[in-house]
Amino acid sequence: MSQKVVIIGNGIAGVTAARHIRKFSDKEILIISAESEYFFSRTALMYIYMGHMKFEHTQPYENHFWKKNNIQLLQAFVANIEVNSKKLITQNGEEIAYDQLILATGSQTAFRGWEGENLNGVQGLVNKQDLELLEKNTQNIKKAVLIGGGLIGVELAEMLHTRKIDVTILIRESGFWGNVLPQQDAQFISRHIEKHGVEILEETELDKIIGDKNNQVNAILTKDGKEISCDFVGICTGVQPNIDFLKNSGIETNRGILVNKYLETNIKDVYAIGDCAEQKEHPTHRKSIEAVWYVGRMMGETLAQTICGNLTTYQPGHWYNSAKFFDIEYQTYGSVLANAEEDIGDFYWEDLKHEKAVHIQYAKADETFLGINTFGIRMRHEVIDEYLSRQMKLQEVISNLKKANFDKEFSRKYEKQIQAAFNEIYSKVT
Numbered sequence: 372m373s374q375k376v377v378i379i380g381n382g383i384a385g386v387t388a389a390r391h392i393r394k395f396s397d398k399e400i401l402i403i404s405a406e407s408e409y410f411f412s413r414t415a416l417m418y419i420y421m422g423h424m425k426f427e428h429t430q431p432y433e434n435h436f437w438k439k440n441n442i443q444l445l446q447a448f449v450a451n452i453e454v455n456s457k458k459l460i461t462q463n464g465e466e467i468a469y470d471q472l473i474l475a476t477g478s479q480t481a482f483r484g485w486e487g488e489n490l491n492g493v494q495g496l497v498n499k500q501d502l503e504l505l506e507k508n509t510q511n512i513k514k515a516v517l518i519g520g521g522l523i524g525v526e527l528a529e530m531l532h533t534r535k536i537d538v539t540i541l542i543r544e545s546g547f548w549g550n551v552l553p554q555q556d557a558q559f560i561s562r563h564i565e566k567h568g569v570e571i572l573e574e575t576e577l578d579k580i581i582g583d584k585n586n587q588v589n590a591i592l593t594k595d596g597k598e599i600s601c602d603f604v605g606i607c608t609g610v611q612p613n614i615d616f617l618k619n620s621g622i623e624t625n626r627g628i629l630v631n632k633y634l635e636t637n638i639k640d641v642y643a644i645g646d647c648a649e650q651k652e653h654p655t656h657r658k659s660i661e662a663v664w665y666v667g668r669m670m671g672e673t674l675a676q677t678i679c680g681n682l683t684t685y686q687p688g689h690w691y692n693s694a695k696f697f698d699i700e701y702q703t704y705g706s707v708l709a710n711a712e713e714d715i716g717d718f719y720w721e722d723l724k725h726e727k728a729v730h731i732q733y734a735k736a737d738e739t740f741l742g743i744n745t746f747g748i749r750m751r752h753e754v755i756d757e758y759l760s761r762q763m764k765l766q767e768v769i770s771n772l773k774k775a776n777f778d779k780e781f782s783r784k785y786e787k788q789i790q791a792a793f794n795e796i797y798s799k800v801t
Contacts, residue, residue, distance in 0.1 A: 384645025387671025
């Protein structure tokens with residue numbers, strides 16, 4: 372008799388696991404999601420709001436794909452997991468048995484307990500329901516305040532900006548996303564966002580959110596006593612694993628669902644992948660929870676091997692991520708720390724128009740390449756990954772940036788400028 376694999380969550384992690392389990396086995400597969408009937412690209416939510424595409428355009432697979440591949444779908448909310456009897460109970464009381472359970476429940480907005488955060492017109496932006504609420508909350512408004520920067524903050528700022536809504540962003544650091552980006556990078560991005568007409572209040576923290584008699588937001592108060600009138604408040608202070616429903620399940624959690632190197636939880640035949648998974652052992656310069664699309668995909672592929680009888684450890688390799696800050700593309704490879712130790716060196720280059728930048732970190736002792744941030748210059752993932760694996764030296768990386776460049780054929784290249792700037796700095800150092 373075929374085993375039944377139940378996956379809670381139909382994001383990139385859960386769906387990748389399902390697809391790869393189907394490649395290697397004839398197991399019965401059921402994906403449960405309360406968010407949407409079909410898998411969609413979460414990163415495309417902003418383009419729906421901006422009018423560039425419709426929701427159905429964000430679905431990578433035709434609706435018939437799931438039936439064709441014998442993957443069952445159920446739109447429901449799982450309220451409880453009974454691990455001893457190996458069954459799930461939905462909010463509607465339906466009981467679903469499983470042989471193996473994969474938790475891929477993703478993230479939710481990380482609210483911080485501010486006074487007024489439950490007012491109407493205050494929200495985050497993580498899932499499809501948040502997008503629908505955003506449509507409702509931003510009808511005919513004029514002023515928005517976003518709390519926190521980061522990738523969600525810049526996406527939301529751009530979305531609101533396209534509807535001619537005045538946007539102010541509050542950030543605690545002295546540059547945008549300054550808890551992740553080094554100071555020069557963070558200030559580079561701050562200047563770029565402000566060029567688009569978005570106000571950034573640096574080193575500013577929220578004290579409370581103020582509402583009117585109808586429980587509708589109408590202002591915020593900062594910790595330094597500044598009151599800003601607004602019709603909408605976006606909470607962009609990060610995300611946290613969506614695991615509230617696991618409280619009495621017996622499945623071990625911390626900030627996320629704790630897993631070992633095989634992505635197993637403390638309960639036999641229960642696994643966790645994607646944003647909700649917290650690795651007990653993780654590589655240096657990698658976080659225990661990584662809410663990133665490609666991490667979810669890699670975890671899904673890895674776990675499918677184990678589910679199908681080939682016990683496989685999760686090996687994330689070198690860190691990578693990419694995003695957009697309005698019209699500047701950002702890529703990061705390896706380790707580029709916001710607050711580097713004294714034994715780590717920095718090379719930073721910015722073009723004269725302040726539209727392109729490169730930041731490289733390296734070990735001072737032997738000049739081993741550690742990581743790179745690029746802004747407005749695209750790199751080939753496989754090439755930079757090779758440079759990191761080879762532990763290439765700084766000078767060789769600089770000399771070989773052209774090989775890594777992935778910009779369009781006739782776009783302007785900047786390697787000569789970068790090399791010249793490096794030569795000037797390096798000659799002074801040596």
